[in-house]
Amino acid sequence: MATDFTEETAADAVIESFGPDTDPRLREILTSLVRHLHAFAREVELTIPEWEYAIQFLTRVGQRCDDERQEFILLSDVLGMSMLTETISNRKFGVATESTVLGPFHVVESPVRSLGDNIDLVGTGTPCVITGRVVSVDGSRIPGATIDVWQANDQGFYDVQQPDVQPRANGRGLFTADANGEFWFRTVVPSYYPIPTDGPVGELLIATGRHAFRPAHIHFIVNAPGHRPLTTHMFVAGSKYIESDTVFAVKKSLVADFEEVTDPALAEEWKVGKVPFSHADFEIIMQPEGHGQ
Numbered sequence: 001m002a003t004d005f006t007e008e009t010a011a012d013a014v015i016e017s018f019g020p021d022t023d024p025r026l027r028e029i030l031t032s033l034v035r036h037l038h039a040f041a042r043e044v045e046l047t048i049p050e051w052e053y054a055i056q057f058l059t060r061v062g063q064r065c066d067d068e069r070q071e072f073i074l075l076s077d078v079l080g081m082s083m084l085t086e087t088i089s090n091r092k093f094g095v096a097t098e099s100t101v102l103g104p105f106h107v108v109e110s111p112v113r114s115l116g117d118n119i120d121l122v123g124t125g126t127p128c129v130i131t132g133r134v135v136s137v138d139g140s141r142i143p144g145a146t147i148d149v150w151q152a153n154d155q156g157f158y159d160v161q162q163p164d165v166q167p168r169a170n171g172r173g174l175f176t177a178d179a180n181g182e183f184w185f186r187t188v189v190p191s192y193y194p195i196p197t198d199g200p201v202g203e204l205l206i207a208t209g210r211h212a213f214r215p216a217h218i219h220f221i222v223n224a225p226g227h228r229p230l231t232t233h234m235f236v237a238g239s240k241y242i243e244s245d246t247v248f249a250v251k252k253s254l255v256a257d258f259e260e261v262t263d264p265a266l267a268e269e270w271k272v273g274k275v276p277f278s279h280a281d282f283e284i285i286m287q288p289e290g291h292g293q
């Protein structure tokens with residue numbers, strides 16, 4: 001006869017119920033999940049009203065998801081789970097550029113643009129030139145890498161959040177590095193901004209006394225032949241919230257100085273209409289496939 005279900009035997013009872021044909025990785029994940037979940041419930045002495053609240057909360061998280069919005073990812077983000085998974089999957093080896101979260105705003109195909117193009121289609125905000133190069137871990141230049149960039153505007157909004165205000169694809173561009181691995185484009189300095197707070201994740205932030213803001217940043221996805229794809233950000237040094245990103249995505253190596261340029265000759269060379277403007281440089285170091293694994 002099976003033993004009674006007790007606090008001590010509960011996890012084993014569930015784990016032993018898995019059939020022999022269960023996929024080995026699924027078994028490994030569920031075994032660990034059940035053990036940690038049961039240990040958590042015992043540790044906090046979870047009450048039935050708390051369990052009911054959690055079920056209702058997760059139900060509301062699901063109800064807040066649609067084609068445009070993924071409240072579960074947002075929940076994972078603010079609990080640090082997205083960044084933890086990202087960091088485990090992309091362990092940094094040596095000098096390679098660190099990765100960080102993708103975020104929910106890479107929603108439209110970035111328009112193909114030429115080096116030097118301006119991704120700011122509006123003309124407000126501080127003009128900015130981003131220069132950079134794509135190299136391998138041994139320092140050799142990688143010609144022809146693609147660099148997909150997207151960013152919020154100077155008011156802290158992505159184009160998709162303001163379809164009646166910003167032109168479609170404002171702040172977005174898909175660039176190809178030249179034969180020397182170099183790239184550059186013009187834009188405006190992005191602003192810090194809040195993640196969406198009008199759903200259950202917003203309630204969680206309020207209940208735990210947290211703010212909703214991310215520091216100013218530009219997103220990058222870099223693809224280079226023979227190298228692992230890289231999803232990362234360039235953070236604006238000195239931005240508000242740089243020390244307290246609500247999704248924990250800041251890595252010190254990704255914080256860049258956006259320096260004020262007052263030299264009219266540089267404004268001319270980089271086709272920026274006026275001084276002062278801002279300039280930041282980003283060396284992107286890619287890991288060869290299989291490197292460090």
Ligand code: BEZ
Nearest residue numbers: 077102103104105195247
């Ligand atoms: C973003 O950077 O676009 C982002 C990342 C995580 C949550 C919300 C926004």
Ligand code: FE
Nearest residue numbers: 103105217219
């Ligand atoms: Fe972002």
